[in-house]
Amino acid sequence: MSLFRCPLCAAPLTRGEHAYTCPVGHSFDLAAAGYTHLLPANRKHSKNPGDDKAMVAARSAFLDKGYYAPLAQALCDLAARDSVALPSPALLDCGCGEGYYTAALAQRLNQEGRSGPIAGVDISKFALRRAAKRVKEGEFSVASVYHLPVADESVDLLFNVFSPLCTQEFDRVLRPGGHFYYVVPSALHLWEMKQVLYDKPYENAVKREDYPGFQWLEAVPLRYTVHLDCSQDIMALFGMTPYAWKTPKAGVERLSALEELDTQIGFDIHVYRKL
Incomplete structure (x- = not known):
């Protein structure tokens, strides 16, 4: 069963061998890489929105070296804890990128014998090509988090890792009692990198937000230091941040002149429950 719904008429979508179709007759081709395109033309603001091929490749190579593995592990632990009573929780990764965290979550639930529907959306087709290869049992689509092509109250666990936020849509697609995980940088995240980039670096603003329809449960802190031992990894990390713009x-x-860098990594995982 697909978590996706038709972006044109909101009817359920059925995944076939080559396309998704809805009862009305709308059809959306499956790319050879395994993802589909559910972003209507009137919501598409450029030919190839989102991260380009080079940016996705650099980020994927960086993540595959394990620098953010503690974050993936923490998300897996929370997902397992909060869905322990569900035999097959439905999981949605909003802004899934190349599927690094999606894959870790899918693997964890599979190890526990509780695999359920898994879907990811992102604005970048280049990222989704990699995501679909990482998580072959999942379904992935080019889509906007502001107009999720996902059925109402069909999701148990929703993840948003450094991606645009649309809590109204998250509220719509989550089942009552479902959980939403929002990852944000801590005050001193990448502080040593920022000391190189700026004459007067500033701490990240940190505050808890309350959202209609959700109960805030906790903020799980994650703090550690990474050693980057080549310019390529340093610049790949830089390219993953808003500072690149x-x-x-x-x-x-x-920064590009450095051959190595030790920098703080800090995340806060805010956990919300759908009321």
């Missing part, structure tokens, strides 16, 4: 040229040049 707004750092002065001089700061980028200082």
